[in-house]
Amino acid sequence: MSMAQRSDAVHVRAPGKINVYLAVGGRHDDGYHALATVFQAVSLYEDVYASPAHDFSLTVSGDVDPGTVPLDDRNLAMRAARLVAQTAGVTEGVELHIRKSVPVAGGMGGGSADAAAALVACDALWGTELGASVLHDLAARLGADVPFALHGGTAVGTGRGERLTPALAPGRFDWVLVTSEKGLSTPEMYAGLDELRARVGALADDPPLSLDVPIAVLQALRAGDPLALAPSMINDLEQAAVRERPSLDLLLAEGVQAGALTGIVSGSGPTVAFLCAGPEAAAAVQEELIAAGHRALHVHGAVPGARIIG
Numbered sequence: 001m002s003m004a005q006r007s008d009a010v011h012v013r014a015p016g017k018i019n020v021y022l023a024v025g026g027r028h029d030d031g032y033h034a035l036a037t038v039f040q041a042v043s044l045y046e047d048v049y050a051s052p053a054h055d056f057s058l059t060v061s062g063d064v065d066p067g068t069v070p071l072d073d074r075n076l077a078m079r080a081a082r083l084v085a086q087t088a089g090v091t092e093g094v095e096l097h098i099r100k101s102v103p104v105a106g107g108m109g110g111g112s113a114d115a116a117a118a119l120v121a122c123d124a125l126w127g128t129e130l131g132a133s134v135l136h137d138l139a140a141r142l143g144a145d146v147p148f149a150l151h152g153g154t155a156v157g158t159g160r161g162e163r164l165t166p167a168l169a170p171g172r173f174d175w176v177l178v179t180s181e182k183g184l185s186t187p188e189m190y191a192g193l194d195e196l197r198a199r200v201g202a203l204a205d206d207p208p209l210s211l212d213v214p215i216a217v218l219q220a221l222r223a224g225d226p227l228a229l230a231p232s233m234i235n236d237l238e239q240a241a242v243r244e245r246p247s248l249d250l251l252l253a254e255g256v257q258a259g260a261l262t263g264i265v266s267g268s269g270p271t272v273a274f275l276c277a278g279p280e281a282a283a284a285v286q287e288e289l290i291a292a293g294h295r296a297l298h299v300h301g302a303v304p305g306a307r308i309i310g
C-alpha cells in the first residue's frame, strides 16, 4: 500500500509562496541577511503524510527529479519530525511521505512547506499538542521561510523573514507561475547579490539592518487591487537570479507581452510569478506561455498555511 493511502496516516497540506516584495539588507554575522518581505501563500501545495513507525523514514513522490531531494536528515521535513519528537520527549518514529507539487529549489519555499507540514503532522500523529507558539519557534529554527508556511495567507516578514505580521489582503490575486526544470541555490543567490553590491560599493560601509515594506504595497494588498500592486513589486534577489540565468530576463518580458500586469522572480528563483488582472486574464496568459513552450501554472492567493486534511 502506498504511504498516501495508509489509513493511519495524518495528511497535512502546506502552500508554496511568492515574495510579492523582497528587500534584502546587510549580511549578519550568522550569514543571514536582514529582510523586509511580503509573502503570499498560493494554491500550489505540498502534501505530507505521517504514519506511525519505530524509526524515522521519508519517501517522496510527484513531479520531481529523484536525485534533487534528500531523503535523510538533510531533508527539512525529516529534521522537523525529529525536532517535534525531541521537544515533546516522543520516543516513537514516523514514516513520512511527501507528495511534491511546488518546484524543488524554485524560490517558492517548497522545502519550507514540507517542514511546516511535517511539524503539524507529527504534532497531530503523536498527540503532543505543542501549540501555535512552540510550533512557530520550532519552524523558525528550521529555516527563515518555515514560519510563513505554517501561517500562510499574506504576511510581512522581517528579521531573517521569520518575524511575521499578518497583512490585510482580503481579495483574490491571480498569478501565472513559470517554473524551470533546473533550480537555483538560495545561498548562492544571496551571495551573488552581495557580490553585485560590493562591485558598485553599495551597502559596503553601513548596511541597513532594518528595512521597511513600502506603504504602497500594503495599501494595494488591502484594496485587493492587482493594478496598484503591480508597479510596487520588487525583488532584490532578481538581479542575482537573472545574472545566473539570463534567460529569465526574456521570460519576464514575454509574460508581460502575453498580458500579465507584471512579472517578478519568486524569492531566489528561478520560478517567475506573473501577476494578472483576474482569473480570465491569467488563463489567457497561461495559455500563451504554454503555447510558447513554457511550463505555466495558474494559481491564486492568498491561501491558508499548513492544515490537516480530512
Ligand code: C5P
Pocket (backbone or CB within 6 Å): 031, 032, 033, 034, 035, 142, 143, 144, 145, 159, 160, 161, 186, 187, 188, 190
Ligand atoms: O533559512 P533557509 O535555510 O531557508 O535559508 C537558506 C539560505 O539562504 C541561508 O543559509 C542563507 O545563505 C540564505 N538566507 C539569507 N538571509 C535570509 C534568508 C536566507 O542569507 N534572510
